[in-house]
Amino acid sequence: MNVTEALQTRRSVRGYRNEPVPHDVLREMFSVAQHAPSWCNIQPWRVVVTSGEATVRLTQALAEAATSTAPSPDFPWPGDYPEPYNTHRRACGKALYDAMGVARGDSVGRQAAWMANYAAFGAPHVAMVSVDRRIGPYAMLDLGCWLQSLMLAAVERGVSCCAQACLSTHPDAVRAMLSIPADEGLVFGIAIGYEDGAVAANGCRTTRAPVEGNVRFVE
Numbered sequence: 001m002n003v004t005e006a007l008q009t010r011r012s013v014r015g016y017r018n019e020p021v022p023h024d025v026l027r028e029m030f031s032v033a034q035h036a037p038s039w040c041n042i043q044p045w046r047v048v049v050t051s052g053e054a055t056v057r058l059t060q061a062l063a064e065a066a067t068s069t070a071p072s073p074d075f076p077w078p079g080d081y082p083e084p085y086n087t088h089r090r091a092c093g094k095a096l097y098d099a100m101g102v103a104r105g106d107s108v109g110r111q112a113a114w115m116a117n118y119a120a121f122g123a124p125h126v127a128m129v130s131v132d133r134r135i136g137p138y139a140m141l142d143l144g145c146w147l148q149s150l151m152l153a154a155v156e157r158g159v160s161c162c163a164q165a166c167l168s169t170h171p172d173a174v175r176a177m178l179s180i181p182a183d184e185g186l187v188f189g190i191a192i193g194y195e196d197g198a199v200a201a202n203g204c205r206t207t208r209a210p211v212e213g214n215v216r217f218v219e
């Protein structure tokens with residue numbers, strides 16, 4: 001598989017088989033992702049990867065926190081999305097709900113779909129990603145470079161992922177469980193495992209604008 005194929009094949013997977021990824025495969029994916037670029041090569045991503053019982057404990061704690069306390073992310077989430085972003089956002093939600101067979105007015109179905117996030121969609125592994133709070137927005141860019149590097153390394157190995165900002169809504173619960181230092185802010189989690197093709201949500205396909213929508217070529 002070349003890089004273009006990996007880029008075109010990767011997609012967010014929201015339903016996993018109950019089958020762990022062998023530790024050497026996991027370790028290799030994360031080792032390859034270490035090659036991600038970062039400003040001044042500061043390599044700011046800090047990551048805890050769970051397996052087995054640790055994934056169960058983490059997802060249980062997250063679900064409990066999400067049902068009993070209000071979200072309080074370390075880094076503020078975007079509020080309203082102006083256009084054209086709101087149109088993209090709505091299309092993404094519609095693609096997912098359509099795949100799941102959740103109708104527009106089905107608030108119970110939507111709540112269940114949201115809560116599936118806190119179970120990491122049944123993934124056997126979760127990577128929780130944090131960053132030193134003292135370094136600003138450019139460190140977030142570095143984390144983005146790292147995230148895509150990891151996801152492409154996963155695709156190459158037949159492993160699926162879903163980046164999940166949702167897993168950062170209750171950072172104190174995660175910090176306590178995984179002994180993440182207080183000076184690190186939680187940014188997102190990543191569900192990792194093997195895709196369960198029978199899960200309806202995995203029928204979801206998103207689209208992209210033509211390149212002219214984002215890029216101007218100037219001579």
Ligand SMILES: Cc1cc2nc3c(=O)[nH]c(=O)nc-3n(C[C@H](O)[C@H](O)[C@H](O)COP(=O)(O)O)c2cc1C
Binds near residue numbers: 167
């Ligand atoms: C930083 C980041 C956070 C995300 N958070 C979530 C999330 O909390 N829950 C979720 O289901 N998908 C989440 N996603 C997945 C996006 O919805 C998905 O990447 C987008 O719709 C494009 O679809 P694709 O990944 O299948 O190409 C996130 C993606 C990124 C990059």
